[in-house]
Amino acid sequence: MGTRGRERMKQSSLSIDTLREVVRTLPKNGLTPSREAAVAHLDEHGLPTLRDEDWKYTDLSPVVDISNRWLTAGGQQQLPKPPSETIAAITSSIDAAWLVISNGTIDEQSVGALKQKGVEVSRFSDAPSEFVMSRPLADLNAALLQDGLRVRVTESIEKPIGILIVDRAGDSVAVAQSCVEIEVGSGVSADFIEYHASEGDADHYANTVLSIAVGDRADVRHVRIQNRSVRHVQTGRTSITAGREARLRMASYDLGGGLIRNDVDIDISEPGADITFDGLYLAGDGQHIDNHTRVDHRVGPATSSQEYRGILKGNCRCVWNGKAIVHKGADGTDASQANHNLLLSDKAEIDTKPELEIYADEVKCSHGTTVGQLDETALFYLRARGLDKRHATQILTHAFAADIVLRAPVAGVKDAITAIVEARLAELIEADAAADLLS
């Protein structure tokens, strides 16, 4: 064992033996071989640690701790379901045909109810895909996954497909895995909404793996909303492959959650792709939100454009790392990355880093990051019009977020996002006002 292995041993690590036992109790089905392969992969590589460059700002100890406690307790799979009102409140706020996964269990009824022309939904257990495992945490997902969903869209659809991943932590610690593979056929236009929510007081760790294969000339819009309890932990990996002249508009909103780590990988291996992906994260006391994105431009011409914005208040930390790799020969690539942060208190911390690696000749690449406070001049202007300091702060903070909210590529979700953003910002700024009174 090399030094790396020994260092890992010093940090608390996932208990592989217990994991193996729990995996053995899962029902034997088509997923059994991939589970075993995933356990072997985990055994060899472990979970990422702070020593890994891509993970140096995000300590996964809570993931290890929650997972070990849950595994030791037997790794119960049939966890308490979120109340139907919780689910209904979400599904009725956004018009979509919803597939529901709660605490890692696919809701059969929601699968049965989804009857849209041109949409096929199937389970991994019916036709498992081969286990290809190179990404951290995707192995943990594959090891413990009860079942995955595969959604194929072969004809353009009007109504968005919603994927609701909703968890409830009842009396005891819980872990839930979900995995969804989306395939959008050539020339097909489709909208997707991915919604994460959780409730309950016990510790909870959710791990999601999502892939979207955007077909040639397909036109896909994807909105991800993460509104989990600030007590809960989530890691998620989204992998995108773009076909020839594929168009993708994606926006991601992290509005809740305690410890959140998102990895987005976009692979452009066919010419003509046009991709934008934007993000917004709001963090308050005790929250940690880490967004790592990576775009591989393997061929040109293609466009990728990214803008993430963050609003941080109180004792919290956010990370943005945007990597764009323009491979040799990917001439005609146009890649831009931006990350802007509003720090509403001096305890908030942001690590922001664009990374451009260019190996092609004819490319247009740009990046920009900013970290700042509210514009004092604008604040004074609003106060000079009679708005009190708190109201002025609220307006300017909203305006900062509004740009990204308005970019949500699916029109029907804007109201729902706005409502959550408004409520969350009011909480954050309210806390600010309370702190002002105390100081």
Added chain:
Amino acid sequence: MLEITDLKSRIGDSEILRGLSLSVKAGEVHAIMGPNGSGKSTLAQVIAGHEDYEVTGGTVTYEGHDLLELEPEERAREGIFLGFQYPVEIPGVNNAYLLKAAVNAKRKHQGLGEVDAFEFLKLAREKMAVLGMDPKFLNRGVNEGFSGGEKKRNEILQMAMLEPSLAILDETDSGLDIDALKAVAAGVNALRSPERAIILVTHYQRLLDYVQPDYVHVLSQGRIVRSGDKSLALELEERGYEWVREAANA
């Protein structure tokens, strides 16, 4: 209405207002002129309550109360309006939203209920028509991408909606073409009344052809060095600011 006595103010280490006194009564229109850098905007910002300008001496009373005690928003609600020399662009904040929030903040302070949305829009459109503003500006971000003239008209629109007791317009006339200048003058003249006072900060006497001031003051190096009636503005125009500066130093 406004009594300024021996006001001294500085920003950072430099003293900008150096013992300025001015008395403005209801119903009066005062013009304050002076070369660039003489402290005109500083005076306007101090009256509006900008925290960067430290008041190191003197007093300012407004309607009998110590103005310097009040927060900027309290001053605004008490009826003071500052038309900014450089109106601030605030992308993402809807112009109509700000107008309404400003009007409601003042109404609340006066113990009145919120303005009716329909009435508000109707009134705003009327005022915009007088100012030659397209109603589309209501739905744009505050001053976002506005031309210089559009920004200044927008300031006057805010003033017209807020109906202040004391309006201070900081070079609202600079950089305007003749039509915009006339529109701004019309907005100012519409506000003129025995209960209100207006202070026009201006660099040129051009605006004063359209808005007749009762008094003209010349500011130089942080002090009022000369006061007179409208003829002083004309004299300044003829003889230039050098003349006052010499007079001040004499």
